[in-house]
Amino acid sequence: MFDATTIRKDFPVLQRQVHGRPLVYLDSAATSQKPQAVLDAITRFYEERNANVHRGVHALAEEATEAYESARTRVARFVGADPRGVVFTRNATEAFNIVAYSWARTRLGPGDIVLSTQMEHHANIVPWQLVQPEAGFELRYVPVTPDGRLDIDGLERILATGRVKLFTCTAMSNVVGTINPVADLAGRVRAANRDCVVVVDGAQSVPHLPTDVLALGADFLCFSGHKMLGPTGIGALVGKPELLDAMPPFLGGGEMISNVTLEGTTFNEIPYKFEAGTPAIAEAVGLGAAVDYLDALGMDAVRAHEVALLEVALPALLAIDGVTVHGPRDPHERGAAVSFSVAGLHPHDIGTIMDREGVAVRAGHHCAKPLVRLLGSAATTRASFYVYNTVDEVAALVDAIEVTKRFFNG
């Protein structure tokens, strides 16, 4: 039985107060809070097994390597991937950069199209822009409809060029919450070009939805640990092993080599080829513990809990005079990040007053400026829910919006 009230007790920071009020943390789409099990796993690693990985012959080095590789295996299982295809990165952003620099930059050229969407986080826009001038490919974006969905006709028009060689999109929008039909989209792009590589931004979806990378039809899946109860500084690029194998390394240094002479270097096998230098070992161990925690809850139950919260939150927000909710209205078509606008009020003012009520929300462009601009605003306020949020906190959100309105409108 999924009980958020019990789950909350596992999260030390949720026990604190802010400005004399109980913390209502509704900013998990920015970063999630961490359960005691994750904090303990990191501490225990340093207290009991700390050593560098893949090198030493002593007992601690073996245990540290085992802990690090065990985390990789569990993260791989969590998303249905081959562990050889799980590259630990700092975050989803670094994962995108590896694909941009090591795949797109070396494989694509003039005449080719990299197709992203107008719904993307900056992390799935800027890396392609960075390598575009050198590679010479064309960078285009699938349009977004006013209700915050990808425009399938617009997608098909671009696919009809037959030149799309890489398609990338988010599985779940961090602003409007839209769950994109990734498997269907991957099918469409491959129908237009059998060899098109599909890159999926899982930063929002992997923490909140059951994920199977093969079912998604993704060649590459990028996500961050810190949004899924894990620590910052660890994320993953999940790639098809044969694609990763054929790619040149991104960063050079220790760990990623098999032999180095002053004349040249041969590279280690995947995934180590993409993990130059000492990796974030304790953070990987922490992510492994986070995956265990989510597995124990069950991702189907996590999703059902969030749908239940949305079934309360969406009508409650829409019932407030002057509030507009962006993105799909059906809880089954969206994730638990809910952006809204309040007529006449600026998100920074809303965020400031709500903070004084103990309610932590995000105000701004959410690192997705092109999308927020399409919504007709420069910024929105976003409340995002996770495993530890309760229906009572939805009520606290609604109350805080009413307080904010009274404060400014007098």
Add this chain to the structure above:
Amino acid sequence: MSLDDLYQEIILDHYRSPRNRSADLDPHDVHVHHSNPLCGDELDVRLRVDRSDPTAPTVDALAFDGDGCAISMASASAMSEAVVGRKLSDAEDLTEAFRLMMHGEGVKREDDLLDGVAFQGIAKFPVRVKCALLGWMAFKDAVTTYAAGRDEHRVTND
């Protein structure tokens, strides 16, 4: 520091009942548009200059319009009241007094700043200082643009 330092009654009053807020000023000599892409603030300032004394041009009228947080809009409103009727050079000096106050470097020309003094407490909220400065900096730019003999200037801050 409390919320009352950030949103004083005087500030809320300027936010709810802005002075000199208008989409146009007819005629005007100079129009500047300032934006802050980080918070999405947009501000237009239109300035009409009285040149009846050629040695001392004066702020004849000013209109602002925009989209931004309560602090930025209220501060632009308070600025407009403080600068109208002043010689351009004097209004620039007043702008500098406001800027120094917002950076916690004391309050000069307290009486001349009028309701602008109410924004002093925002100096304790570093992330909101730029909101309070937006209108004043746009006004300063309008004067500079006018002095350079131009009638339009667009600036992107961050």
